[in-house]
Amino acid sequence: MKDQAVYDVLIVGSGVAGMYGALQFDPGTRVLMLAKYDKTTSNSNLAQGGVAAVLDLTDDSYDLHVKDTFIAGRHENDPEAVDVLVHEGPDDVRKAMELGVRFDRNADGELDKTLEGGHSRRRIVHYKDCTGAELVRGLLAQVEARPNITLAENTALSALKRVRGGFRADLLTDEGPVSVFASFCMLCTGGIGRVYRYTTNPKSATGDGIRIAWELGASIKHLSYIQFHPTAFNSEDGEQFLISESVRGEGAYLLNCRGERFMDRYDDRLELAPRDVVSRSIMMESRRTGSDRFYLDIRHEDAAFLYERFPAITEGCRRYGVDIAKDLIPIFPCQHYLMGGIEVDIDSKTTVPRLYACGECACTGVHGKNRLASNSLLEALVFSRRAAADIRRCMQNGYPGVEALPVAPRETGGAPLPAGVVDEIRGIMQRAYFVMPDAAAIRFGLKQIDNILKRLKGGKYACTREWVEALSLATVAYIVLKEADEKI
Ligand SMILES: Cc1cc2nc3c(=O)[nH]c(=O)nc-3n(C[C@H](O)[C@H](O)[C@H](O)COP(=O)(O)OP(=O)(O)OC[C@H]3O[C@@H](n4cnc5c(N)ncnc54)[C@H](O)[C@@H]3O)c2cc1C
Structure with a gap:
């Protein structure tokens, strides 16, 4: 990946949403996929339970899956998005299997379906208790075999700017800062778990995509809908x-x-x-x-x-x-999962032209107030495929593409991020907005986070991965607490 290289599609994230999305493009589409750390550091790789889908209509029905999803989501789910998820999901699970992903089978060779909280039927297909790692293994093998997909590990998107015909993406690599151009961008950056001290999420889950979309003016929805x-x-x-x-x-x-x-x-x-x-x-x-x-x-x-x-x-x-x-x-x-995120429609389009968001960083509305177990890998599959299909449609309709533009030399100086900033943010979130929110701590926390944001944006610090992550965590904490404060 060279400085000022031009791609058709930039996919930020190498989890299930990023990889399954990337596999939908034809060999002529130049795709750049980023992983902030190594390619398997993601929520996807840690998923244990499985993928919920109605694969057999003899003892299950789409209506029952829809009903269970609504009950878990306290009926705040988007009906159209749930409909798409439940009806289209089974085909995506079958496609994943065609791509080489394995699920456990019983002695008769049939898919072994398990039960999880909130499901009225055994409909969760799994691979032992490491379904996510198996999905990642299977999809990654396909991604790495496609010459049109460049996978850049240890490469963090720090900022995205709109330019004519697409985006300029500023990246932090081991070799220093780089800027690339892309006509379309799919944010597949995963969750925000690391804004808490106690989370199941890995170190990559700092909400970068949400912060970057927010800076571009995209609508962010229900960020306070967090699952513990x-x-x-x-x-x-x-x-x-x-x-x-x-x-x-x-x-x-x-x-x-x-x-x-x-x-x-x-x-x-x-x-x-x-x-x-x-x-x-x-x-x-x-x-x-x-x-x-x-x-x-x-x-x-x-x-x-x-x-x-x-x-x-x-x-x-x-x-x-x-x-x-x-x-x-x-x-x-x-902390385990984020139901809200970057607001998208059923084609994963954000409110910013050519910007898409898929997987955990997006708010499709399928989960409502609370996600039904094992619906999120399904959401990542279904809605990343739909994003890619929409981008393909745009390209076929002759949307003008982006061209490389001159990039001013980047500022590389500045102080390193002081130790303790991230701990401070996490402490505030633990006190204010853990399983049972605390109204007084939310109000006080908002003021503290506001001060942290001012410090981070003051221009004193070098643009490192640590600074980028701290800025994302503080921004995400701010949006969560603000929304929570308005609701209390
Ligand atoms: C422990 C655990 C168990 C789970 N079990 C299940 C389950 O059984 N069933 C289920 O349906 N769901 C489960 N989930 C939820 C599910 O795994 C996730 O919601 C889903 O995998 C999210 O996929 P994703 O592709 O959106 O994000 P992720 O898989 O998290 O991928 C995010 C990617 O974005 C990259 N990234 C982030 N920021 C940047 C940046 N600035 N620049 C470049 N790259 C960036 C990361 O490096 C990573 O590659 C589980 C989650 C966890 C944590």
């Missing part, structure tokens, strides 16, 4: 990893610090209530018992089955001395 997962492994060292919903789907109980099941106090669906309900129940139970010690208990299941069904969770727990078949698994809620 009830069951992250509660390690002593502060790193969280997900204990998938499907562990509860397979029969695990939630226990409080006294070893008692408690979900019946809060919801009739017990452990299989939607995740926001379970997260809030844990926080309320925590207040009631005065303890933040909670556990999952699946010791009543067969050990061999558990190790085979949940190899990644087995291994993750084992690293902390916990045997899932013999021990209680310590858990606590943490």
